Amino acid sequence: MRFLLSFLLVSLAAAATIRSPNASPHDGSRVYRVKAGRQVAAVHKRLDGIASDYWDQAHGNLDVVIPRDKIEVFETLGLSTRLLHADLGESIAKESVVKRKxxxxxxxxxxxxxxxxxxxxxxxxxxxxxxxxxxxxxxxxxxxxxxxxxxxxxxxxxxxxxxxxxxxxxxxxxxxxxxxxxxxxxxxxxxxxxxxxxxxxxxxxxxxxxxxxxxxxxxxxxxxxYSQTNERLWRKNRQPPPANAVNQTCFGRDINRNWETAWDADPRGASPNPCSQTYKGVVPRxxxxxxxxxxxxxxxxxxxxxxxxxxxxxxxxxxxxxxxxxxxxxxxxxxxxxxxxxxxxxxxxxxxxxxxxxxxxxxxxxxxxxxxxxxxxxxxxxxxxxxxxxxxxxxxxxxxxxxxxxxxxxxxxxxxxxxxxxxxxxxxxxxxxxxxxxxx
Missing domain, CATH: 3.40.630.10 (Zn peptidases)
Structure with missing residues (x-):
């Protein structure tokens, strides 16, 4: 499951909103469900450079975030899809209203x-x-x-x-x-x-x-x-990357891939890459x-x-x-x-x-x-x-x-x-x- 976004706290008379001071980076983005069947890996590869975020689901489905400037390219791929969010930024704004009183x-x-x-x-x-x-x-x-x-x-x-x-x-x-x-x-x-x-x-x-x-x-x-103040669809914790990591901007470990049991049992089960949404850390715990x-x-x-x-x-x-x-x-x-x-x-x-x-x-x-x-x-x-x-x-x-x-x-x-x-x-x-x- 993989997504990212932005929010900030704004007080209103009868309500508050958690959202970013600037326009959401997902304004105009769309979310599609792609029916991939047994070709999940192949579909992932086709979406490289197009989808800004995606996550695997049961039954061979992928849910993908497509930035507004990539929508036309995505639609030319001819994939079997269903539209989930016509404007992800708008959906986030509606979700963010807090009835403070x-x-x-x-x-x-x-x-x-x-x-x-x-x-x-x-x-x-x-x-x-x-x-x-x-x-x-x-x-x-x-x-x-x-x-x-x-x-x-x-x-x-x-x-x-x-x-x-x-x-x-x-x-x-x-x-x-x-x-x-x-x-x-x-x-x-x-x-x-x-x-x-x-x-x-x-x-x-x-x-x-x-x-x-x-x-x-x-x-x-x-x-x-962080999901409420910076990126709405942040997944991991906020731990810095290891000192020897090539990319020092990729924060966070997936704390549901960091437990000791079977930590390194299958390369498909988590990632050693600090930039991955399923980054497992350097060692368990x-x-x-x-x-x-x-x-x-x-x-x-x-x-x-x-x-x-x-x-x-x-x-x-x-x-x-x-x-x-x-x-x-x-x-x-x-x-x-x-x-x-x-x-x-x-x-x-x-x-x-x-x-x-x-x-x-x-x-x-x-x-x-x-x-x-x-x-x-x-x-x-x-x-x-x-x-x-x-x-x-x-x-x-x-x-x-x-x-x-x-x-x-x-x-x-x-x-x-x-x-x-x-x-x-x-x-x-x-x-x-x-x-x-x-x-x-």
């Missing part, structure tokens, strides 16, 4: 206006402080360390009756900076956990009574801030964000065990399990992972007003090879019993620039899916002896 959380109300727009990073931090404070006796503010630029990689630890120390559910969000829909999704799930527990919902209380939740909404805070997160994973593993790990991303509507680094390597847990993912997908589709459909299966087989990824590492080293990467909506009408009106349906669908998943984590369910699936 109504953002504060309204007593865990499910109609909270926070979920009607995107928000600046500092507002997100304040929102989380307020949420944690509303559940202060059964939560704490936690951290896995600091980012390259010194921002706290904060999280909230939630627990139920009997205090902390039960098997952990670990959520990571905003690994890739441009994936703005991830933060409100993780926020909505956390809000509903707390609201349900406090209001006496038996099912939600059971979740928190059975598991500790460690929720990290911004594991790449530097990149996220040479991004400070990964060091802190990995240390925390090992600490939780040893202290209480990890029942479930989810790394939230966008987009493509996928529920992906290990392994990502080898298409034909399948863990022994694949059967129960697939069954759980199928039930999640079915529940989301049934409850969704958009009939949102998620494809599921092993990451390397369903999508493409990925090395040094969190889901493989936290399954193998962290010994997580369930491990998924969830790629949020949409499938390909908007991509990373998902309109604000799509925030609420997306977050509500994911809470439906999490209720199903958290209800079936018990081994007894997979033995056919457990309780019936949660009926929503």
């Amino acid at each position: 109504t953002w504060k959380r309204q007593a865990n109300d499910t109609n909270d206006p926070w979920f009607d727009s995107y928000h600046p990073y500092d507002d997100h931090v304040e929102w989380w402080r307020e949420l944690q404070g509303s559940f202060a006796n059964q939560s704490n503010w936690t951290t896995s360390g600091t980012s390259y630029e010194g921002r706290e990689i904060f999280g909230v630890h939630l627990w139920g009756a009997g205090g902390p120390g039960k098997p952990a559910v670990l959520y990571h969000g905003t690994v890739h900076a441009r994936e703005w829909i991830v933060a409100p999704t993780v926020e909505y799930v956390a809000q509903q956990l707390i609201h349900g527990y406090k209001s006496g919902n038996n099912i939600t209380q059971a979740f928190l009574n059975n598991y500790d939740f460690y929720i990290f909404p911004f594991v790449n805070p530097d990149g996220f801030v 040479d991004a400070p964000e990964n060091v802190g997160l990995d240390n925390l994973v090992r600490k939780i593993r040893d202290a209480q065990g990890i029942k479930l790990f989810i790394d939230w991303h966008s987009y493509s509507q996928l529920i992906l399990s290990p392994f990502g680094y080898k298409e034909t390597l399948y863990p022994p847990e694949l059967g129960k992972w697939t069954k759980a993912a199928a039930l999640m997908s079915e529940a989301i589709r049934a409850e969704s007003t958009n009939a949102t459909t998620f494809t599921f299966g092993p990451s390397g087989a369903v999508l493409y090879p990925t090395t040094g990824s969190s889901v493989d590492h936290i399954y193998t080293v962290g010994r997580a019993e369930f491990a998924y990467t969830i790629e949020l909506p949409d499938y390909g009408d908007f991509g990373f620039v998902l309109p604000p009106e799509r925030i609420r349906p997306t977050v509500e669908e994911q809470w439906v899916g999490q209720q199903v998943l958290l209800s079936i984590l018990d081994e007894e369910f997979f033995d056919g002896e457990g309780p019936a699936i949660l009926t929503l």
Whole structure:
């Protein structure tokens, strides 16, 4: 997944906008979906010098950004395409309106206006402080360390009756900076956990009574801030290139290619080039964000065990399990992972007003090879019993620039899916002896 852009904060009487002081470099650019089939590499080659950005999708599709001065040349290629954004700059401007006067959380109300727009990073931090404070006796503010630029990689630890120390559910969000829909999704799930527990919902209380939740909404805070102030579709962290790099202007490591497990297992899974969107670093864990997160994973593993790990991303509507680094390597847990993912997908589709459909299966087989990824590492080293990467909506009408009106349906669908998943984590369910699936 690969894109780039620009934004700046502008205050208005009733709203604010996050955008650049100058015209967006993507004004007039178009985004196309190219049907490449099995010729993805060949299509990539044909697009060299034409597309300013592109990213691979499932089912042999490529989504590409074409600058306005290259559109005519692109259209002469005769590729099978579908137009996603007629003017990417205009789409970004519409996405960037922030309803500043109504953002504060309204007593865990499910109609909270926070979920009607995107928000600046500092507002997100304040929102989380307020949420944690509303559940202060059964939560704490936690951290896995600091980012390259010194921002706290904060999280909230939630627990139920009997205090902390039960098997952990670990959520990571905003690994890739441009994936703005991830933060409100993780926020909505956390809000509903707390609201349900406090209001006496038996099912939600059971979740928190059975598991500790460690929720990290911004594991790449530097990149996220940069996406709001400089380049909207920035992906990586903001770490400088190695001292011996030929091009010293290419910043950032992909912190979802920097984990230790299978870091160098397949040359297709990540890049050694600092200018690449999937730059894996010089060695595993040479991004400070990964060091802190990995240390925390090992600490939780040893202290209480990890029942479930989810790394939230966008987009493509996928529920992906290990392994990502080898298409034909399948863990022994694949059967129960697939069954759980199928039930999640079915529940989301049934409850969704958009009939949102998620494809599921092993990451390397369903999508493409990925090395040094969190889901493989936290399954193998962290010994997580369930491990998924969830790629949020949409499938390909908007991509990373998902309109604000799509925030609420997306977050509500994911809470439906999490209720199903958290209800079936018990081994007894997979033995056919457990309780019936949660009926929503």
